[in-house]
Amino acid sequence: MGVRVQNADFDSGGEIAALLAGRTDIGAVVTFTGLMRGESHGKALTSMTLEHYPGMTEAELARVESEARARWPLQATLIVHRVGILKPGDNIVLVVAASLHRHAAFDAASFLMDYLKSRAPFWKKELALDGSGGWVDARESDDVAVQRWGTAASR
Amino acid sequence: MGVRVQNADFDSGGEIAALLAGRTDIGAVVTFTGLMRGESHGKALTSMTLEHYPGMTEAELARVESEARARWPLQATLIVHRVGILKPGDNIVLVVAASLHRHAAFDAASFLMDYLKSRAPFWKKELALDGSGGWVDARESDDVAVQRWGTAASR
């Protein structure tokens, strides 16, 4: 029920608590947190810059979210994605899906991540300790992952 | 890497933070939180009692956890399950799986829940607002769910 793109860090526990506050109709909550790793292809990283396409990003995430809500009976959803400069160990993305039953919550969270990875206009640039670095290449496996959710993936 | 059975509530955010503290090698964390719903078969509930088999519960959860760690490259796992008297909206169970990549984390968390649901010796007794209630029946769908993970499920 919410999509946010922000520079600031997020607090997974606080986000879940806010989402559940005062509700007794939710039986299952699945969260995915993506974090910046300290290493890429064997090289130690010092930072990463996340660029995005303001306007399209929010619109695309909202489309991804409403697609999930059309597929599964979800009582709450949340997508928070950071942009700007991040350090190893920092949070990058949080996805939350809440439902009556666990399989809907698991499937929806997994779907949201697969779609986000292949459609939301974010780009990562890594900076290594040795001064090297560059734009991260898209992984073919992310395109394969999104295809398992059916035809809408190829829009 | 941890299994706990406790009366006390847990804090999902705090558990995740503790698990990630000081680490830069984790790229993906999936959490599942199960909560007590305020309604069962159309009846408003006032409380639920969770009974378990002390000793076997911890042993079974540890077996489930090591089965997951044998199947996926996991950097951290956690299972926390509450027992005793719970109210609508209360946390029941927390499962966390951390890995380099998101699909391993999603699959492992889903597997841990399916196994826990069909093998860990917990029993729920519901009390409804109208004074009725009783032991919750096992759902056949939970047995079906665990079967998709292959032969070890039928041990």
Place this chain on the structure above:
Amino acid sequence: MTVRLLYFAWLREKLGRAEEIIALPPHLGTVADILAWQATRGPEYEVVFTRTGIVRVAIDQLHADLSASISGAREIAFFPPVTGG
């Protein structure tokens, strides 16, 4: 053979006890045997253990199926299908 028998959830309530220490008759070899024997121990036992399709068994804290041997068991637990999570 003297063993500790444990009962959980509605089995515990119906039988009015959580555990008992008992000497098993020597002819009992498998989980199926002990379930059949339990059904002969009185009216409440009969009610509970005639529903054998429903009662699950663990031997020394490990799930056991009907054909599992109870030989050497120290603790045998009886309970309904689990409903945690």
Place this chain on the structure above:
Amino acid sequence: MTVRLLYFAWLREKLGRAEEIIALPPHLGTVADILAWQATRGPEYEVVFTRTGIVRVAIDQLHADLSASISGAREIAFFPPVTGG
């Protein structure tokens, strides 16, 4: 037709600009057409847009494939495959 063109990630860096307002030649009908035309606009453009298999396009903030029409577009964005999450 005057449109706003946007460039992201390494396309932005290679072209040395994040956006430009430009009048498109009237004969451009599809995404494939505008990609081909971009490749003719100078050395940096040639380097970037000759790799057409890699450049992705969004028209008015919606993903568009090679055969999509650019007619009526106000904002056309060019970028590499996305790598968020």
